[in-house]
Amino acid sequence: MERLKRILSRVLFPGLAIVILCVCLTAVLLVYVFAFQQEDSFIAYPSYLFSAYTLVIACIWIAGEAGSAKKNLELRIRKIAVLDRCLTDIAFRTHVSLYLSLGINVLYAAMKMVSGVCYHSVWFGTLSVYYLLLALMRFSLLRQAGRSAFGQDLISEFRKYRLCGCMLLLMNIALSGVVILVIRKNEGFAYVGYLIYVMALYAFYTIITAAVNVIRYRKYNSPVMSAAKVISLAAALVSMLSLETAMLAQFQRKENPELFRKVMTGATGSGVCLIVLGMALYMILHATRQLRKLDGSQSHTKVSKETEENK
Structure with missing residues (x-):
């Protein structure tokens, strides 16, 4: 068994010199097979197998180098106090992300408001309202986070959590207005050149990260943390909707483009x-149930203390 492990280790981890040699030999073989139309010759299939093996050991080597680079980068980051705290302190990282998101939301809402006034666009005005509501929710969560540590004052946190749920309902009205405007007035985003691909990568990254964080941060038992991640998910969903309007505008169908755009949007x-x-x-229902439980447990504790004092 140990001998088999050593053989596999040598086969899959041959070292950098052999990896480079295999890559060069694979390139020569494949060029010979395809350039001279030798796809059906006796050397073709061994070349395919060897190229597959080369791909495997090259990917293993790259993954190992990437892991080493990641460890070195993490060690360097940990030498900087603020960055090290961002990596290790969940509460501090949530504070920082809330401040950054609040600033971005305010700036984005102001830009959309100015664009709406300059271009007389109700579309930009509605988006401005949406991002202002996001900013208000994040400001409310920051005020709560400044009063007590995350997860310490659950009653106050669940009240903020429920308030964010109520504001999400108002945001949904604004979001519905955005969708109706896109369909009726045929308005939307437009990006210059290849910028749309960059925005697509950003939109997919934000939606995946936000969805993962909504699930991940539930284990910290802090309604404020969970609310912050739900807000991020709501913002990411609007980014995806905006990306779709831009992509439909840039890659229009030849037949019935307006109908297709309206249906998809x-x-x-x-x-x-x-x-x-x-x-x-x-958020509203869950917070209401939890608040009732917490109020009930507090009332039971008070009655128990009064009974003990009377005794």
């Missing part, structure tokens, strides 16, 4: 609105 917009509505209702 209406379907995606309705889905986003339903998701935001579901999150808002869950």
Whole structure:
């Protein structure tokens, strides 16, 4: 068994010199096979197998180097006190992300408001209202975070959590207005050149990260943390909707482009609105149930203390 492990280790981890040699030999073999039309010759299939093996050991080597680079980078980051605290202190990282998100939301809302006034666009004005509501929610969460540590004052945190759910309902009205405007007035985003691909990568990254964080941060038992991640998910959903309007405008179909655009935007917009509505209702109902439990437990504790004092 140990001998088999050593053989596999040598086969899969041959060292950098052999990896480079295999890559060069694979390139020569494949060029010979395809350039001289030798796909059916006796050397073709061994070349394919050897190229597959080369791909495997090259990927293993790259993954190992990437892991080493990640460890070195993490060690360097940990030497900087602020960055080290961001990596290790969840509460501090949540504070920082809330401050950054609040600043970005205010700036983005102001830009959309100015664009709406300059271009007489109700579309930009509605988006401005949406991002202002996001900023208000994040400001409310920051005020709560400044009063006590995350997870310490659950009653206050659940009240903020429920308030954010109520504000999400208002945001859903603004979001529904955005979808209706996109469909009726045929308005939307437009990006210059290849910028749309950059925005697509950013939108997919934010939606995946936000969805993962909503689930991950539930284990910290802090309603404020959970609310912050739900807000990020709501913002990411709007980014995806905005990306779709831009992509539909840039890559239009030749047949019935307006009809296709309206159907796709209406379907995606309705889905986003339903998701935001579901999150808002869950936050309101869940916070209300938890507050009733906490109020009941506090009342029971007070009665127990009064009974003991009377005795």
